[in-house]
Amino acid sequence: MKASLNLRFSQNLALTPQLQQSIKLLQLSAIELEQELIEAAEQNPLIEYESATEAAAAEPIQQLSHRASSSTKNTTEWDDNDDKFAKVAVQETLLDHLLKQIRVMRLSTHEKALxxxxxxxxxxxxxLTIPVEELAHDYAQYMDPEDGSAVAQIERALAHLQHLHPSGVGARDLGECLKIQLENFPHQEQxxxxxxxxxxxxxxxxxxVGSRDWGRLKKILKCSDEQLDQVIRLIKSLNHNPACEFGADVDITLIPDVIVKNIKGKWQVSLNPEAMPKISIHEEYAKVIKESKGQEDIGGIQQKLQEARWLVKNVLQRSETILKVAKAIVDRQQNFFNHGEIAMRPLxxxxxxxxxxxxxxxxxxVTTQKYMATPSGCYEFKYFFGSQVSTDSGGSVSSTAIRALIKQLVEEENPQKPLSDTQIVDLLAAKSFVVARRTIAKYRESLRIPAVHLRRK
Known part of the structure; x- marks a missing residue:
């Protein structure tokens, strides 16, 4: 993610321009990289750049939808006669909106990075559905040892995040989301x-409120019908989806960075030509500069040649790094590609x-804003990483797999007698998965599955 660049600091550390550029390019999406290279070519006449769309002759692959749901009946072969998949339209996220606000906060660089x-x-x-404790563990090495425990630092960073626009962002559940909005609500209006x-x-x-148990609410709050009606109207006026206003009007073209295919029973990963820009050094200019070596460097042309070489090298290195990481992910998530979300392993x-x-x-x-096109959908790299849930045997399973199991259980339940969260806990326990009821409720809500009383028919 973009803010992670500043997670470690040293007053004595000065990154070279080449390394700064390498880091910058690595965090860019394919679309952002294209824009970066267009600007570089405009400023440096020694850089020859052709967009990946114009340069690539990508092989035909199946058209996919962004983040399509996995199926246990995954397609294992690509049909070479299918339409070419190069880009897919997705909606803009709110990350850039938040980062703009974070950059101007009056906090230390370390706090803003967190x-x-x-x-x-x-x-x-x-x-924020990932537990604070898990984040503190995963990013412990980035914490300032003189600034309290890792959990405390994450909690403070989260408190700052929850004060940003849109109101309710960074909440860990629906109740907290609504509570944050209320605390930002102008009291004089109520x-x-x-x-x-x-x-x-x-x-x-x-x-x-979900069960519409108005009688019990009136007894707890000691209020009249009219007062309760005003309270419920206020709660219903709040937004349960803080990110909903982002991406409604602006479509961004998503270009998968890698393509995953099943070839003769083995999952193969390759770079997507549509995402790989064609960049080189203008040979004629470079030849003239080489012949004039030792003469006066008019207009800093020698420097521009060096900068062009750095850029070409860093773009190539970016592609190689993305491919290495993608291959490592696919290698560890073989069961996911063969059997779907239910087989996702902790990573x-x-x-x-x-x-x-x-x-x-x-x-x-590398795992942020980089995507892989697969037979079952187009996924951001970081989708394959997640927390783990313990099993009775002492092993662990991915939280993504648990979500898939919950979804499967609900899809197979009796509509007249839908499963409660407690019953789901028991059914998972029978499969040796130890999951708390509160965790089940959180996962169910993240899947947009209504509570039991709302599913009963």
Whole structure:
């Protein structure tokens, strides 16, 4: 993610221009890289650049939808007669909107970097569904040892994030999302009692609103029908999806960075030609400069030649790094590609970093805004990383797999007798998965599955 660049600091450390450029290019999406190279070519006549769209003659592959749902019946072969897949339209996320606000906050660079780190981990609705403890563990090496525990630093960063626009962003569940909005709500527009009752419901009794248990709510709040009606109207006026206003009007073209195919029973990863720009040094100019070596460097042309060489090298290195990381991910998620989400294994950035001999921050940059086209959908690299859930046997399973199991159980339930969260806990326990009821509720909400009383027919 973009803010991760500043997670480690040293007053004595000065990155070379080449390394700064390498880091910058690595964090860019394919679309952003294209724009960066267009600008570079405009400023440096020694750079020859042709967009990937014009240069590539990509092989035909199947048309896919962005983040299409996985199926246990995944296609294992690509049809070479299918239409070429090069780009897919997706909606703009709110990450850039948040980063703009973070950059102007009056905080230390380290604090702003941590807030940006959290912003990069928000889900499609603007919620932070990854537990704070897990984030503190995964990013412990980036913490300032003199600034308290890792958990405390993440908590403080989250508090700052939750004060940004849109209101409710960074919430860990629906109740907290609504509570944040209420606390940012202009009190003068509502009586103090209405606001206080709404706040109390969001913190402690939101499930009673879902079940429409008005009688119990009136008894708890000690209010009249009219007062309760005002409270409920206020709660319903709040936004349960903080990210909904982003991307409604602007479509961005997403270009997968790599293509994953099943060839003769083996999953193969290759770079997508549509995402690989064609950049080189203008040979005629370079030849003239070489012949004039030792003469006066008029207009800094020697420097421009060196800058062009750095850029070509760094673009190539970016492609190689993306391919290495993609191959490492696919190698570790074979079961996902063969059987779908239900077979996703736990995976953390550090595992890929250790395998490839790279820094974890490098893997973080590569897995953000980089996509792989697969037979079952187009996924951001970081989709394949997630927390783990323990099993009775002492093993672990990915939280993505648990979500898939929950979805499967709900799809197969009796509509007249839908499963409660507690019953889902018991069914998962029978499969040796130890999951708390609160966690089940959180995963269910992230899947947009209504509570049991709302599913009953």
């Amino acid at each position: 807030i940006g780190l959290l912003a990069g981990n928000l889900d499609h609705k603007g919620y 009586s103090d009692s209405v606001w206080m009752h709404a706040h109390q419901i969001c913190v402690d009794y939101l499930e009673l 953390v950035l550090r595992e890929i970093a250790d395998t490839l001999g790279m820094h974890e921050s490098t893997i973080s940059r």
